[in-house]
Amino acid sequence: MSDRLQRYEAILAALALAAVAALFAYAAGGLRGDAGRFPQLVGGITAALALAEALARALAARAYGAPPRSPRAVRWRAALLLAWFAGTLAGLYLLGVVAGTALCAAVYFRLFAGLRLLPALAGGATLAAFFYLGFGLMAGFRLHPGTLPLPWL
């Protein structure tokens, strides 16, 4: 990410919200009857407010400058963490609660908590076992088995 983009990230965020709100209002125009009136009203107001916020941020950025950038290591860690979040949600969806938790928690403990491989695997297995025993067996919930047709699930 360039310095320029970094500096104007907050302004872009406000502009993006304005665009989303305007899209809501525009799409609501195609709805029949009263269904579109409320989103049109709220979308229009929100888009105008978000534009004003973007303008205010642009003026503030010019006057006071931008906040300092995070160190490269922190940005890498944040990106890796985001990828882990996305992977975890996909893992839980595809592999189910028990297998997904065991695998994704182990990955987390290894990558982010700095544990060695065996303790990380043990941590993941413990958490998964807690869910299985506590929620699956004792509380009687039907834990999501995953959408992948795996033979052991």
Added chain:
Amino acid sequence: MDALWSAALIVASPGGLTLLVAGSALALVMGILPGLSSTEAMIIALPFTFALGLNDSMILMSAIYAAAFVGGALTSILFGVPGSSTNLVTQLDGYPLHRQGRTLYAVAAAAGASVVGGLLSLALVVALLPVMGPLSLLFGPAEWFAFVLLGLVVLAFSGSGSVLAGLVAAGLGLLMSTIGLSVITGAPRFTFGVTDLWGGIPIVAAFVGIYPLAEAFGMALRDGPGAAAAPPDATGPAFGAATGAGQIGAGQIGEGLRDTLRHVHAWSLGSLVAWIVGVIPGVGGVLANFLGYALVRETARDRSRFGQGDVRGVIASEAANNASAGGALVPTLALGIPGSLNTAILLGVFMINGIEPGANVFAGNLEVTWVILISSAVATVLASVVVLAAGWRLLAAIVAVPPVIVAPVVVFLGCLAVLLARGNPFDLVFAGAMGALGLACKRYGFSRISVVIALMLGGLVESSYFQALAIGRGAHGVFFASVTAQAIWACIGLTVLLHLLRVRAARRGRLEGLARRGADDV
């Protein structure tokens, strides 16, 4: 009285007491951990409520709701780091007291003030119970519309960030609430042909995504591998003195409790102000905590020791944040409009049990209302007793677990709550999207609480808007027709006016500062 008696029996049953103790313990632990609060604790407990009935769910949630403040005070006093945002100003005087070796004195004062503030605010709610029913009758669709708007406006104006950003966040929440079937015509809106979107954004997925996922992300990012688990002053002389000597502890605890009762001005004024602030929908504990403290400081005869270890600061702050919790229950119980994020989760549990927000929440569920009030009162006392009896030992055990380890537990329990809420794995997609939105809001200064509360109340706002218009035969004058509506609109106008005056005063102060600096340069 029948409802009160029946509720007391429910709370006093073995199952009720177990849930009360479990909820209080979880809240204490979460309150003590910096960065986590009762909100995360309530969301972690959410999956358990699916297996419980409404009353038992409310015992668990109310215990968490009331007890977390007490745990947060401990962290503020011992480490100078607020356990949660509602304990922000406790550290101003609590931490200096700890540095002076009077840790247990400060902890005892905080625990005592929590009990006094909490019980006082619940007593006020109980006193108001008889008028809550008639009060809710004053609210028709036009008044509800205005009242929710008031909450969203006050929320935007009282936050730490920009007002515009707060309003944009509220607008975004309202827009997201329109996803799904229209509450007016039943036609699908913004669903892109995906039937999973017909029911709208599930509220549990929104809570989990916007709050705990974003917080867990922050925790994992802050504490890398090998990050020190020990807090800064946990090994200092004051901590050692406090933890090592039981006889010092007993003396300091007694003195702290006595001083709490002696400083009536601090706890009564702090509680009252915070309670009133808490009643305003959406404002919550942070502002109440700060205002309670500020007012006690400004009205004190001797203000010189505030900020340097004055116990009145600790008492005012802790009484205030506990009292605001009771205040926030008023709009929740009377109108079904959450006074804070935590009461929004309480209301979410109602919705999970098939009870929609609105006046019926109180009128149709008097027994549950009493269960909430009794559980909150008992949990406040219980948590304070635990803190006094074993606070520092508890703290030492809890802070030994680094946040980087706690973070994934929060994530997985949150995801489990999402999966169990409706049994639809597609909700994980919603949680992921809401998580991304929560992170973006946090990073770019858009209020997350505004998004959640607006999302939750969007359906009510829209249906109230159209119902009011129908009553007024399409004329917008109906929104200003009744005295109640006029009073609410006046409050909205007053909020905006006060903000403009504050901005003007700040600008004038800045200009005077610049002029003075210019004169000095010359």
